[in-house]
Amino acid sequence: MAESRRDRIRMTDDEMWAFIEEQKSLQVACHDRDGDIHLSTLWFAPIDGRLAFGTYTKSQKIVNLHRNDRITVLLEDGLVYEKLRGVMIKGRAVLHADDGGDGADEVRKVARAVMRRNQPEIPEEHFEPAVALWAAKRTAVVVEPETVITWDHHKLGGVY
Numbered sequence: 555m556a557e558s559r560r561d562r563i564r565m566t567d568d569e570m571w572a573f574i575e576e577q578k579s580l581q582v583a584c585h586d587r588d589g590d591i592h593l594s595t596l597w598f599a600p601i602d603g604r605l606a607f608g609t610y611t612k613s614q615k616i617v618n619l620h621r622n623d624r625i626t627v628l629l630e631d632g633l634v635y636e637k638l639r640g641v642m643i644k645g646r647a648v649l650h651a652d653d654g655g656d657g658a659d660e661v662r663k664v665a666r667a668v669m670r671r672n673q674p675e676i677p678e679e680h681f682e683p684a685v686a687l688w689a690a691k692r693t694a695v696v697v698e699p700e701t702v703i704t705w706d707h708h709k710l711g712g713v714y
Contacts, residue, residue: 559710562709562710563704563705563706563707563709563710564704564705564706565639565641565704565705565706569704569706570641570702570704571600573629573639573641573704573706574600574605574629574641575600576631577629577631578597578672579595579596579597579598579629580595580596580597580598580605580607580627580628580629581593581594581595581627581628581629581630582594582595582596582607582615582625582626582627582695583625583626583627583628584615584618584619584622584624584625584626584647585618585621585622585624586614586618587618587621592614592615592618594609594615596608596609597668597671597672598627598668598671599664599667599668599670599671599672600667601663601664601667601696604696604697604698604699605627605643605696605697606664606667606668606694606695606696606697607664607668607694607695608661608664608665608668608688608689608692608693608694608695609692609693609695610691610692610693611651611652611691611692611693612691615695616649616693616695619647619649619695620649623646623647623648623649624644624645624646624647625644625645625646625647625695625697626642626643626644626645627642627643627697628640628641628642628643629641632707635707636707636708636710636712637707637708638705638706638707639705639706639707639708640704640705641702641703641704642702642703642704643697643699643701643702643703644699644700644701644702644703645697645698645699645700645701646697646698646700647695647696647697647698648695648696648697648698649693649694649695650664650693650694650695650696651693651694652689652690652691652692652693657694658689660694660696661689661692661693661694662685662686662689663694664694664695664696665685665688665689665692665694666681666685668688669681669684669685669688
């Protein structure tokens with residue numbers, strides 16, 4: 555049986571993680587109360603083999619994820635068809651709030667990772683105070699994957 559086109563463009567795990575490391579922004583989709591999709595873009599960081607991000611605890615994303623923890627995230631690049639690449643992860647959102655308990659440690663862990671990755675210019679002496687400010691009103695979200703779909707059209711070699 556011939557290899558399917560889908561199989562030909564699928565990334566290996568190593569390729570997927572290398573691609574993820576190249577990206578800065580994560581597109582995040584969750585469900586509003588009426589079932590419509592709420593879509594936003596956030597900075598993120600890979601942590602322990604999962605993607606994680608933080609957002610204000612009172613944000614619509616967190617309200618939605620408390621009601622329904624289903625989440626889809628997307629990383630993509632490429633401006634022409636033969637160079638399109640992407641990773642889509644469907645799963646469940648695990649929420650950690652800075653509520654003074656164990657959640658605070660998780661929020662700070664995500665804050666450190668997201669800030670180190672996206673704001674490396676923060677001087678070391680200001681880093682932990684910046685983490686504390688970032689974490690104060692945010693909830694950390696860790697995406698627990700259920701389905702991972704990848705594509706890399708470079709693998710088609712220009713043949714469609």
